[in-house]
Amino acid sequence: MTQHATHVDRQDTKTPTTERGRRTRAKLVDAARTIFESDGFIDARITDIARTAGVAYGTFYTYFTSKEEIFGEVARAVQREMLLADQAPVASSGPEPTTAAERIERANRRYLESYQRNARLMAVIEQNALRSPELLEIRREIRRAFVERSTQAIAAWQRQGLADPELDPRYAASALGSMVDRFAYVWLVLEDDFELERAVSTLTRLWVHALGLQADATLPTRPASTPT
Amino acid sequence: MTQHATHVDRQDTKTPTTERGRRTRAKLVDAARTIFESDGFIDARITDIARTAGVAYGTFYTYFTSKEEIFGEVARAVQREMLLADQAPVASSGPEPTTAAERIERANRRYLESYQRNARLMAVIEQNALRSPELLEIRREIRRAFVERSTQAIAAWQRQGLADPELDPRYAASALGSMVDRFAYVWLVLEDDFELERAVSTLTRLWVHALGLQADATLPTRPASTPT
Amino acid sequence: MTQHATHVDRQDTKTPTTERGRRTRAKLVDAARTIFESDGFIDARITDIARTAGVAYGTFYTYFTSKEEIFGEVARAVQREMLLADQAPVASSGPEPTTAAERIERANRRYLESYQRNARLMAVIEQNALRSPELLEIRREIRRAFVERSTQAIAAWQRQGLADPELDPRYAASALGSMVDRFAYVWLVLEDDFELERAVSTLTRLWVHALGLQADATLPTRPASTPT
Amino acid sequence: MTQHATHVDRQDTKTPTTERGRRTRAKLVDAARTIFESDGFIDARITDIARTAGVAYGTFYTYFTSKEEIFGEVARAVQREMLLADQAPVASSGPEPTTAAERIERANRRYLESYQRNARLMAVIEQNALRSPELLEIRREIRRAFVERSTQAIAAWQRQGLADPELDPRYAASALGSMVDRFAYVWLVLEDDFELERAVSTLTRLWVHALGLQADATLPTRPASTPT
DNA sequence: CATGAATGAGTATTCATTCAT
């Protein structure tokens, strides 16, 4: 009988119906990426995102419920790029790798390279991962994808008698992935003084030896990737 | 071994003259630690710190210039604890280690154990490291202390022919330290499902093999520590 | 008995031309009633009305100029129902009343019963009466219709020597109508603890005595109604 | 371990400790009354309240949690005045009443008079009673006080054989109180055309007859008051 | 007629920091 609470279900992100809407939404996501990259999450203002996207203030709320929401979308996009960078058979890293070591090296190089491109955003994502359950979940998803790949690779090498059978693949994958990810962070975000080539070779050497891989072992299945 | 003491000389910090003042100040730092731990940096309010410390609002500014300043102090305290935990010849970890592997294991175990105690604060420090040059500097100091020790240990092992001479000691120390630190973060902050004993043994195995150490090599000098 | 029809001629209301238009418009009014009932005026959103009606957002403005306008329409509809409930010779209240007391009782009962059905909306109308001159006018119309009828009845009873001749019929009609209306509000909106039968009998007794009516006096003309 | 929700107990109204604080708070309540009276609840802006009180914007929040809270305080104050107006043995209404009728008349007159002084605020309170559980509760308290007094008076008259014993005192008190309150609202807020003296005499006559009181009955105990 | 995207004005609230007592 009384009114009190405003119980109306305020709907979430409205998915655009028209082509025009789709374009506007995309412009907003692009703009948000730019703004988050330069200002971080807290200092990023919706006004700036809207202005950068070239739309009116209110238009932002036509597509997003909150700053958190669009941030989540940007975070997911960045991760997807990082993940794809590793898989893509781009010409960037020379000839197709054949040995496990070569595959590991390529993965490490690619991870560091894409981290270089996205360092600022990666830092911002990290800083804000605990801001909300949704963001934390996105953060976890990201890790999961990377770690999963490495875990599979390590397990396969173990079955083939190439890698130390004593290691728990998931623990090892998580640890070694953390090593590369954290190294990148320290290097590119905290700006410690390192250099790409030496970083790649050191990390690769550590990976290979840590797993007990024969340096020249041929790798028949999936390559190891570089988890977060 | 020289630890470049970059303690920025905070002239603004008001040092208490009387004994009473010293106590008040200490109460504030304690309270701040509690508050930062449960609320993070941004959500922590001076009111809460003052109330928890049992002093009036304005009293906070008798001893500190800003929220950042007291946060820096808390961060440094945590760092000191982490560092001491590693060095202390506490009875906690059984007999004095003799081999490199044993020393590495003890360092890893101690790092994970103290991370368990301070996980939330470690996360908060990480998240806010980029907030100001001073905080970034504190963050770097923390790493530096840990990495420096490992670098020395690795270099020594190399000189003794125990460790892979191809590795750049600083790169390797940074990478392996990152591995342990990040593993702890993923485990204790992102709450991934791991278990202490298996974590210690896996991390130790990875360290030892990565460095190419003979598992039974006796370690004459300083033990390896676990960098951030 | 002349009911000064003060229906402000809303030229802005767009009257539908086609049959389909008429249906769409009706759906909107229905939906608006539902929404205003549950959310009140301020919290009601055009989106919700449109969605509930099953039409597109913009369609609302094909038929209505503003939220106030459609609210006025709903208010008028509720008024009409309240008024009709009182007049209708529905079978609901037993045999046709013959004495003044019986007529008063029936009117009171019917008023309370229809108030039960529309309590929430009546409250919303009341709360927003001062929002605009148009709404205030609608609110006044509602009263006027009820008070006018009672005034006529009281005057008639006075001419017939049945009611206290000292009373100003309009003042008395307004006051006694207010009594019933307000009682209903307190009961059904503020949710005070009352019970229908006792309410009807108490209100009727008060009415009858207040007017100085002989309880058994036969009533030749129109029944008293229950003003707002 | 995670932070997510900001669970801190943000305290409610801070009661001023110092004399200065007490003065500032009082200034704010006064100002709020002025502003609510002229602008209603929704259109009242904190800026205006602060400016009228002659303090800085933020000072408002030193003493109040929200606009609702200070509104509740103003509402309570107004009611207290209405309640006191009836009790006070002010010289305003001539000699001390002796009969029940005289007491009822005085109560009615005083209620209408104080309603005249506070009509606008009474309307604003009414309009916003359902805005929050707290305000609703305040609204209910107000009624309760008024109705309680009348209920007691009616019951006493019944025990003394002066009033119709068939009436349920609480129902009758609520109804007759509603009559006066609502009449005042229609007259002073909806601006129907009435006049004070005739209103007082009509309402009194209706009250007296409705209760079946002998017009000249002496009233030994407490006078009837005019509920909301 | 119907649709749904675009617009942008308007404001409550927070809290670190300063200062008068």
Add this chain to the structure above:
DNA sequence: GATGAATGAATACTCATTCAT
């Protein structure tokens, strides 16, 4: 030293209304 009142800048979000398609 301690206290607690005063300050005010800074911004996310809502939603009625307009309009292009």
